[in-house]
Amino acid sequence: MDNAELGRRLKAARLSKKMTQSDVVGTFITRNMLSQIESGSATPSMKTLEYLAGVLEIPMERLLSDADEPASHEPEGLKMLTHAKALLNDREYEALLALSIPCEALRDEFTALQSMAHLQLAARLAEKRHPEQLQTAVMHARHAASLAGDGLYANPGRAAEANRLITELAQYLSSYYSTLAKEGLGQTP
Numbered sequence: 001m002d003n004a005e006l007g008r009r010l011k012a013a014r015l016s017k018k019m020t021q022s023d024v025v026g027t028f029i030t031r032n033m034l035s036q037i038e039s040g041s042a043t044p045s046m047k048t049l050e051y052l053a054g055v056l057e058i059p060m061e062r063l064l065s066d067a068d069e070p071a072s073h074e075p076e077g078l079k080m081l082t083h084a085k086a087l088l089n090d091r092e093y094e095a096l097l098a099l100s101i102p103c104e105a106l107r108d109e110f111t112a113l114q115s116m117a118h119l120q121l122a123a124r125l126a127e128k129r130h131p132e133q134l135q136t137a138v139m140h141a142r143h144a145a146s147l148a149g150d151g152l153y154a155n156p157g158r159a160a161e162a163n164r165l166i167t168e169l170a171q172y173l174s175s176y177y178s179t180l181a182k183e184g185l186g187q188t189p
Helices: 003-016 020-024 030-039 046-058 062-063 075-088 092-098 106-126 131-148 156-184
Strands: none
Touching: 003 030, 003 046, 003 062, 003 106, 003 156, 020 030, 020 046, 030 046, 030 131, 046 075, 046 106, 062 075, 075 092, 092 106, 106 131, 131 156
16 A cells, blocks of 8 residues: 555544544644655654554554455555564574565565664674675675664664674675685795
8 A cells, every 4th residue: 555545544534533633643743744644745654553543543454454455354564564573583584585565654664674684694694704605794784784774763773783794794804815815826824
């Protein structure tokens, strides 16, 4: 579902309860943010959606489900988010990274999960100390750092951890290749 449809549903629910935007926002979000969400120009986080669903007394499924999907079924996007979290907990990082983001409304959550998966996979590969795996670990650490800076759940600490790992691996690989070059030239290391 796109942001415009989600915003339309939120606004319709608010108006059906004869509530103003100020009535809905309370101290959780600003009226301006609610206006942007209702117009489709802003993507709310899952926490914000949960808050709005609670205030408007409507199930999350009704907000996020496709129009022809029965309300009794959990929306596909929420199923995928639950599945992605389980994959992260089960240390199935490659499987998590193979998932595509199911909808724009869940982009921030998936970005955060993907960042965590990339960092954990980089750390796992770094333990092997095999040059090809270390190069792959650097690639995953770069992705982790990039994704850690995106979205509502941006995490500078995770980005710093990924960059520290990149530096550590670069130093190790530099030393490894320097030793190989010296051996290739007939020099003793």
